[in-house]
Structure formats: C-alpha cells, structure tokens
Amino acid sequence: MGTELGKYKLCVSARSADKEILKKAQDGGIVTTLFKYALEEGIIDGAIVSGPSDEPWRPRPFVATTVEELMTSRGTRYNLSPNVSFIKEATRSYGLDKIGIVGTPCQMQAVRKGQLYPVGLRDVPDKIALAIGIFCMENFPYQSIKQLVEDHAAMKLEAVKKMEIGKGKFWVYGERGQVVQLPLKVTHKYEQPGCHVCLDYVANLADVSTGSVGSPDGWSTVFVRTKNGDDIWSKAIAAGCFETKPIEQVKPGLELVSKLANEKITKNQKTVEERAKFGVNKALRNPYISPK
Amino acid sequence: MADKIKVGHVHMSGCTGCLVSLADNYGGLLTILDKYADLVYGLTLADVRHIPKMDVALVEGSVCIQDKTSVEEIKEAREKAAVVVAVGGCACYGNITRFGRGGQPNQPQHESYLPIGDLIKVDVYIPGCAPTPQLIRNVCVMAYLLLKGNKEQQALATKYLTPLMQLAERGTEACGCDLMYDIINQGLCMGCGSCAAACPVRAITHEYGKPNVNREMCIKCGACYAQCPRSFFNFDVMNEFEGIMELIDGALK
Incomplete structure (x- = not known):
C-alpha cells in the first residue's frame, strides 16, 4: 500500500452509537454523527451538507445549523450536489465562523485549494473547522440517476428507498421491498465525464474521510488524516459517539480499499495521459500541469 | 530588519x-x-x-x-x-x-x-x-x-x-465563459460549486450540478476560473x- 490512500494518522472500522442516525444512514452513519457531535460541542457552528430538494433523489446543498436539519441529510444520493457553492455564503448570510463541510474527494480538493489559493473566498480559509470527505469512485448527473432508475431498473424515483453501489453492482431498493441490481457495465456510460480525470478515491485532503469499502455491512471505514481531524475524532470517541473495530480485524479490510483506489487512479491516470494526444497534435487541457 | x-x-x-x-x-x-x-x-x-x-x-x-x-x-x-x-x-x-x-x-x-x-x-x-x-x-x-x-x-x-x-x-482575457471554454467544454467539470462561491457578483448558479453563468452580470474578474480546482491543481502544493x-x-x- 502506497500513496493511494493519502496521508492518515489512523484508520478504523466504525459505526455510529446513535440508533436514530443509523435508521437512515448509508452505512455506519459516520458523517452525520461526527457533525452532530461537532455541532453540539460548538466545534462547528453549522455544516454544509446535501439534503432533499423538490425533486426525488435530487440533492440540494444547504447549511444545517441544527441536529434536526442535519438528520434530513442522512444517506447517499449518488448525484451532483455542489456543496462548495455555499462555502462563502455560510460565512455571510448564515454567519458561521466555524464551518463543517462534507463532500466527495474533488470537493475536498476544492476546499483545500480555496484555503491555499482563496481567489474569491474572502475570509473563508480560516473558517473551515471540519472537512469530511467521502470515498468516491465516480458521480452521476441527476438525469443519469433518473435514467438508471426509471429506464434500466424500471422503478419510479419516488418509490426508491435506498441506492447503493457495492459488490460490483448498482443496487436500487424500493419502498415495497423490491430490489433491482444493475451491473456497473450499464452505469459506466452515465458517469459524469469530469470524474474520469480524478486521481483521488478516499478523499486524501479531508480532515476525516469515510466510506463503506473495507468494512462489513452497516459499518464504515474511517481515515483520520489531519491534526484537526484527529483532535475532533478522538474527542468524539471519548464521548462515546462511535463503536470501532481495528481495521486489521474486519473483512474485507484495507486491502480492498487499496485495490479499488489503485484501480481508480490507474484508470484515470491513463485517461489524463490519453487526453494529451486526444486530437491530431492537439491536446485536451491538463489541470494538473497548468491553467493555460 | x-x-x-x-x-x-x-x-x-x-x-x-x-x-x-x-x-x-x-x-x-x-x-x-x-x-x-x-x-x-x-x-x-x-x-x-x-x-x-x-x-x-x-x-x-x-x-x-x-x-x-x-x-x-x-x-x-x-x-x-x-x-x-x-x-x-x-x-x-x-x-x-x-x-x-x-x-x-x-x-x-x-x-x-x-x-x-x-x-x-x-x-x-x-x-x-x-x-x-x-x-x-x-x-x-x-x-x-x-x-x-x-x-x-x-x-x-x-x-x-x-x-x-x-x-x-x-x-x-477572463470571463465566466472560461468555465464553459476551459472547464466544461474540456470535459473537466465535476460540479463542486467553487465557481459559484467565488463569484463576487453572484452571476453563477448551478443547474443540476453544473455552473450556469449569467453573462450580463459577469464583470470579468477571473475569480471563478482561478478558483476552480480544474483550472489548476498542483498536487505538490495541495498535498502539503x-x-x-x-x-x-x-x-x-
């Protein structure tokens, strides 16, 4: 295992101790529980999360300043939620001095770029109090999810209870108990193109990152990465917010996380390289080299 | 000194x-x-x-x-x-x-x-x-x-x-259009929201996760493009x- 998992201080398998959170959690309820703890302890004044909108399964980023609001954001929606778009507004009309934000690896990259190069983010860099990253292989536009669920899985979006990508398949669970699985071969073409140059699977730049891969059902793998993340995580553990198991003692364990991370990075690195000779002596732009 | x-x-x-x-x-x-x-x-x-x-x-x-x-x-x-x-x-x-x-x-x-x-x-x-x-x-x-x-x-x-x-x-030259030309047209946008947050005149909204620029409002300051993690992203700096x-x-x- 090398750089594919990023820098981290510790890695565990964890599950929330809060039954109410677990009821609607995607896996171990890590994000909601950690934000809830941080909110109650005054470590953050609010968190930018994605909650329900006026269309079924279409997420809407919003600033949660209460536990009730936070609870509406539980679960994964597998389509785009521009959470970073609220990062300045959170400090303005919401008046937050200590912001929590959850996002995909690319959104964690956006947050760190925003702190190191705050071109249009006046007074934001010093106000990021807790950035939680979620593992991500790729994301989908809303219309892709609609097509996958309604055309391929032949279910109404309104009637879906949960979606999940795992064990090599895209799973759609209906409210009435029906389960449809689509092979990822079907979902691939609907992926957001911008994901194919992404070189980060486990949110290397977050304070704490988490995802289902590596841990048993109902549990999440957690990487604690920064000093700040370590500080908050250890306090939350001391407060009894989570049950944990050493990652070495769970199946499938860190090896699977590493394997998937390497698969993603290798595949996308290849895409980045192919872009350099996409046309006839004409390249597509490479953001990792230059903004030109 | x-x-x-x-x-x-x-x-x-x-x-x-x-x-x-x-x-x-x-x-x-x-x-x-x-x-x-x-x-x-x-x-x-x-x-x-x-x-x-x-x-x-x-x-x-x-x-x-x-x-x-x-x-x-x-x-x-x-x-x-x-x-x-x-x-x-x-x-x-x-x-x-x-x-x-x-x-x-x-x-x-x-x-x-x-x-x-x-x-x-x-x-x-x-x-x-x-x-x-x-x-x-x-x-x-x-x-x-x-x-x-x-x-x-x-x-x-x-x-x-x-x-x-x-x-x-x-x-x-800079414009909100750069998000179209150099990010979306190049297949690089992943809908993070940075551009909308950076815009000083709120000319950028997100429609189904992608930026939509109100070009009448754009003042051509260059903030959106420079803030975008897909305009430049230097791992050797960001990782540190x-x-x-x-x-x-x-x-x-």
Whole structure:
C-alpha cells in the first residue's frame, strides 16, 4: 500500500452509537454523527451538507445549523450536489465562523485549494473547522440517476428507498421491498465525464474521510488524516459517539480499499495521459500541469 | 530588519479596493511590514513621488492608454521592479473597466482601459474583485520566501507561485465563459460549486450540478476560473496544505 490512500494518522472500522442516525444512514452513519457531535460541542457552528430538494433523489446543498436539519441529510444520493457553492455564503448570510463541510474527494480538493489559493473566498480559509470527505469512485448527473432508475431498473424515483453501489453492482431498493441490481457495465456510460480525470478515491485532503469499502455491512471505514481531524475524532470517541473495530480485524479490510483506489487512479491516470494526444497534435487541457 | 524585501503599491485605474484588501489583513499586514517587507512606494501610504527600485510591485488597476502618466508609470514599474504582480481583476483582466467607454467628466476622452499585461510583461496574477486579503497575504509571504528564504523555502515558494505565474502567461482575457471554454467544454467539470462561491457578483448558479453563468452580470474578474480546482491543481502544493497553512499562520504571528 502506497500513496493511494493519502496521508492518515489512523484508520478504523466504525459505526455510529446513535440508533436514530443509523435508521437512515448509508452505512455506519459516520458523517452525520461526527457533525452532530461537532455541532453540539460548538466545534462547528453549522455544516454544509446535501439534503432533499423538490425533486426525488435530487440533492440540494444547504447549511444545517441544527441536529434536526442535519438528520434530513442522512444517506447517499449518488448525484451532483455542489456543496462548495455555499462555502462563502455560510460565512455571510448564515454567519458561521466555524464551518463543517462534507463532500466527495474533488470537493475536498476544492476546499483545500480555496484555503491555499482563496481567489474569491474572502475570509473563508480560516473558517473551515471540519472537512469530511467521502470515498468516491465516480458521480452521476441527476438525469443519469433518473435514467438508471426509471429506464434500466424500471422503478419510479419516488418509490426508491435506498441506492447503493457495492459488490460490483448498482443496487436500487424500493419502498415495497423490491430490489433491482444493475451491473456497473450499464452505469459506466452515465458517469459524469469530469470524474474520469480524478486521481483521488478516499478523499486524501479531508480532515476525516469515510466510506463503506473495507468494512462489513452497516459499518464504515474511517481515515483520520489531519491534526484537526484527529483532535475532533478522538474527542468524539471519548464521548462515546462511535463503536470501532481495528481495521486489521474486519473483512474485507484495507486491502480492498487499496485495490479499488489503485484501480481508480490507474484508470484515470491513463485517461489524463490519453487526453494529451486526444486530437491530431492537439491536446485536451491538463489541470494538473497548468491553467493555460 | 535589513533582510526585508522592498514592495511598492502602484495604483493604475482601480477603485483602491485591492489596497483596502491588503490592509484588511489587519495585524497580519503590520507583521508583514514589520518582518518581511518595506513599503517603498504607495500613493496613500508612502510619501514617495517617483517609482523607486523595488523587489515586488503590486499593481492595482488597469491602464488608461489615453492617460500619458499612467502609461509611463506602468512601464517604469516594470523597469524598476524585479517582480510585477497584477493585483486584482482590473490589473489582470480589465475587470469592470473593460466596460469603460469614456464620456465621463472631467476626462471624457479617457475611454480605453487595458489590463497591465497588454503593455508590460507580468510575472504573477492575483485575480478577483476584490482580491482576498488572504491570497494577497499568502503571495506576500511566498514572495519573501522566494527572495530571502533558504533553499527549501525557495523551492516551496516556487511551487506555490507557479500556477499564479502560469495564469499571467495565460493571457489578459477572463470571463465566466472560461468555465464553459476551459472547464466544461474540456470535459473537466465535476460540479463542486467553487465557481459559484467565488463569484463576487453572484452571476453563477448551478443547474443540476453544473455552473450556469449569467453573462450580463459577469464583470470579468477571473475569480471563478482561478478558483476552480480544474483550472489548476498542483498536487505538490495541495498535498502539503496542512504544513503550508501552518507556515503562513506562523509567519504572521
């Protein structure tokens, strides 16, 4: 295992101790529980999360300043939620001095770029109090999810209870108990193109990152990465917010996380390289080299 | 301190918002002036009439080409400064002055405003309207490390400043359209929301996760494109974010 998992201080398998959170959690309820703890302890004044909108399964980023609001954001929606778009507004009309934000690896990259190069983010860099990253292989536009669920899985979006990508398949669970699985071969073409140059699977730049891969059902793998993340995580553990198991003692364990991370990075690195000779002596732009 | 760098603020056609942004570092600015930089030129802050020799010229505003003094001064700034930094949207891209068409008293003939890069070579860009106190601060600290630091610090400063130098090489035109041309058209957008957060005039919304620019509202400051993690993303710097932020915080204590 090398750089594919990023820098981290510790890695565990964890599950929330809060039954109410677990009821609607995607896996171990890590994000909601950690934000809830941080909110109650005054470590953050609010968190930018994605909650329900006026269309079924279409997420809407919003600033949660209460536990009730936070609870509406539980679960994964597998389509785009521009959470970073609220990062300045959170400090303005919401008046937050200590912001929590959850996002995909690319959104964690956006947050760190925003702190190191705050071109249009006046007074934001010093106000990021807790950035939680979620593992991500790729994301989908809303219309892709609609097509996958309604055309391929032949279910109404309104009637879906949960979606999940795992064990090599895209799973759609209906409210009435029906389960449809689509092979990822079907979902691939609907992926957001911008994901194919992404070189980060486990949110290397977050304070704490988490995802289902590596841990048993109902549990999440957690990487604690920064000093700040370590500080908050250890306090939350001391407060009894989570049950944990050493990652070495769970199946499938860190090896699977590493394997998937390497698969993603290798595949996308290849895409980045192919872009350099996409046309006839004409390249597509490479953001990792230059903004030109 | 003898080891300080010499910095000047050169004021072209701008609203002084960039200078206010620099001042909005409050205590941090005092630390910068105390430890790292002597302000050797600045219309409102230093009693110096002519542009002196300096290490870094922070230029605010675009150049009115009908105003002889401005044209002479920007050329002189280039001659006298080792490093020219375009501070803010007007100096980098023209920004709101792109819309100037003259006809205003008491100099109605002043109608053509150019980003400084159209007249001189510019080394570093700090886009945005106004540029943020924190980015100006970061660049000041890095410029100091580049000119006065040890080998390791110089290497870090070079890595940090490289994309801002590449932005300067990229050209003098910016618009919300850049998000279309250089991000979405290039298959790079992943819908993070950075552009909308960065826009000072709220011209950018997200429709189903992708930016939608109201071009009538866009003032051409360049903030959205520069803020986008898919305009530039230098892993060698970003992966060290924790250490670099500590370093900058420490430098300003």
